[in-house]
Amino acid sequence: MKYTICELFAGVGGFRVGFEKGSSHWTTVWANQWEPSKKTQHAFECYKSHFETSGGINEFSNVDISQVPTESIPYHTVLVGGFPCQDYSVASTGAKGIQGKKGVLWWEIERILKDKRPPFVLLENVDRLLKSPSKQRGRDFGVIINCLAKLGYSIEWRVINAAEYGFQQRRRRTFIFAVHNTTNYYKELKNQSVYQQLQHSGFFSSIFNIQTFSQETINGIDIKEKFDLDTLKISNDFNFEFKNSGMYRNGVIYTIETTPNNLLTKYQITLQDVLEKHVDEKYILSDEDLEKWIYMKGSKAIERTSKEGHKYIFREGGIAFPDSINKPARTMLTSESTKNRSTHVVEDVETGRLRVLTPLECERINGFPDNWTNTGMTQSFRYFCMGNALVVNLIEHMARKLQQIVEEED
Incomplete structure (x- = not known):
C-alpha cells in the first residue's frame, strides 16, 4: 500500500505540512483549495508557492x-481535510448545520469517497459539530457517521485540545478517523473490545493518552437496528448526545467522555516560547486605544432591549488583559489582531509594552514554519488563514501512527 494523501479544503496546507513533518514517507497526490467569492485566491497561492514543484x-x-x-x-491511501464549519455554529441564529451553505460540502466528501474508497480518512472540524444543530442535537454528526458506515467504514472520533497534550494553543477540534472494513488494520481492531479501543488501542487513544475510565460509562445507540442505516431517517429522527470521544462499529455508535492524561503537559509549550524578540512599532497598542482595549476585555453587564421590546441584562465575563505568556495561546480566530476582545494582547518581551501578535507568531501558534503565509497575501489575510488553520503538531503525531498502520497493510 502506498503512502499517498488527497487533501481537500486544503487552506494553506496544514494537513500536508503535518504529514510531511511527521514522516518523509508521505506524498500528496492531489489537493483542492477554493475560497468562494474571493477574486484573489490567497490561500491557494500560498499552498501552490510551497508545493507546486512537489506535486499534487x-x-x-x-x-x-x-x-x-x-x-x-x-486514487490515494488517506483522504484528509478540514471541511468548512461555519454552519455548525449551534449557538448562532439561523445556523443550518449540514443543510447550510457550507455544511453541504460534506456531500462532496461523500461523493469522492463513494468513487475512490480510500482505506483511511482523517477529517477535522469544530467541536460544535457533535451538537449540531441546536434543535436536533447530534443529527449532523449522526448523518456523517451513517454515510461513512454505508460506504463500509468504521469510525473513531476525539475532540482534542492541543494544549492538553503539551502544544502551544488551547484549540479544541473534532478529529474523525475512518478505516475501511477491508483493511488489515480493521481486522485487527475488531478483535479488540469497544472498551479496549476507546481506552488505549484505538487510533486516537494510542496516540493521545487518556485517563482510565469505567466501562459502564460508555453509552451507545444501534443505528442499524433503529434506523436501518437510512440517511433520511437519521436526518429526520436521530437525536443523540455525543461525548468528546467515541466510535462506530458494526451498526452501533459508542460514546464516552474522556479526560486527557496530562503527563505531556510538563513539557508544555507556552505563548512565551513563540514570541518574537524584536517587533515593528505597528504592533504596539497606542495610548489612545488602551482604554478601548480595557473595556473590550473587561466584564460587562449592559441593559439591552429585545426585538419584542422587553429589557434584559447582557452579561459578559472578562478576559485576561494582557494574555499570560506563561500559558498556551487561547484559540485563535480569523479576526486575530483586529480590535476585538478575542484578539491576543501580550506584553512585549523586550520593551514590556502592550502589543498584538505578529503574523509570524500566529504561524508558530499553529505549528507552521516561520513566514509560511508570507507569500504575497495581505497581512490581515495572513491572520485570517491562521484563524482557520489547525495545530500542525497534532497532525504530525497522527501521520506517524498512520505510517505504522500502512506498513502492516502489505
Missing part, C-alpha cells in the same frame, strides 16, 4: 470542489 496540483486544484469530476482525482 492540477487544473482542478483551485476550483469549486463540486465542479471537480472524481475521475480527475488520483
Whole structure:
C-alpha cells in the first residue's frame, strides 16, 4: 500500500505540512483549495508557492470542489481535510448545520469517497459539530457517521485540545478517523473490545493518552437496528448526545467522555516560547486605544432591549488583559489582531509594552514554519488563514501512527 494523501479544503496546507513533518514517507497526490467569492485566491497561492514543484496540483486544484469530476482525482491511501464549519455554529441564529451553505460540502466528501474508497480518512472540524444543530442535537454528526458506515467504514472520533497534550494553543477540534472494513488494520481492531479501543488501542487513544475510565460509562445507540442505516431517517429522527470521544462499529455508535492524561503537559509549550524578540512599532497598542482595549476585555453587564421590546441584562465575563505568556495561546480566530476582545494582547518581551501578535507568531501558534503565509497575501489575510488553520503538531503525531498502520497493510 502506498503512502499517498488527497487533501481537500486544503487552506494553506496544514494537513500536508503535518504529514510531511511527521514522516518523509508521505506524498500528496492531489489537493483542492477554493475560497468562494474571493477574486484573489490567497490561500491557494500560498499552498501552490510551497508545493507546486512537489506535486499534487492540477487544473482542478483551485476550483469549486463540486465542479471537480472524481475521475480527475488520483486514487490515494488517506483522504484528509478540514471541511468548512461555519454552519455548525449551534449557538448562532439561523445556523443550518449540514443543510447550510457550507455544511453541504460534506456531500462532496461523500461523493469522492463513494468513487475512490480510500482505506483511511482523517477529517477535522469544530467541536460544535457533535451538537449540531441546536434543535436536533447530534443529527449532523449522526448523518456523517451513517454515510461513512454505508460506504463500509468504521469510525473513531476525539475532540482534542492541543494544549492538553503539551502544544502551544488551547484549540479544541473534532478529529474523525475512518478505516475501511477491508483493511488489515480493521481486522485487527475488531478483535479488540469497544472498551479496549476507546481506552488505549484505538487510533486516537494510542496516540493521545487518556485517563482510565469505567466501562459502564460508555453509552451507545444501534443505528442499524433503529434506523436501518437510512440517511433520511437519521436526518429526520436521530437525536443523540455525543461525548468528546467515541466510535462506530458494526451498526452501533459508542460514546464516552474522556479526560486527557496530562503527563505531556510538563513539557508544555507556552505563548512565551513563540514570541518574537524584536517587533515593528505597528504592533504596539497606542495610548489612545488602551482604554478601548480595557473595556473590550473587561466584564460587562449592559441593559439591552429585545426585538419584542422587553429589557434584559447582557452579561459578559472578562478576559485576561494582557494574555499570560506563561500559558498556551487561547484559540485563535480569523479576526486575530483586529480590535476585538478575542484578539491576543501580550506584553512585549523586550520593551514590556502592550502589543498584538505578529503574523509570524500566529504561524508558530499553529505549528507552521516561520513566514509560511508570507507569500504575497495581505497581512490581515495572513491572520485570517491562521484563524482557520489547525495545530500542525497534532497532525504530525497522527501521520506517524498512520505510517505504522500502512506498513502492516502489505
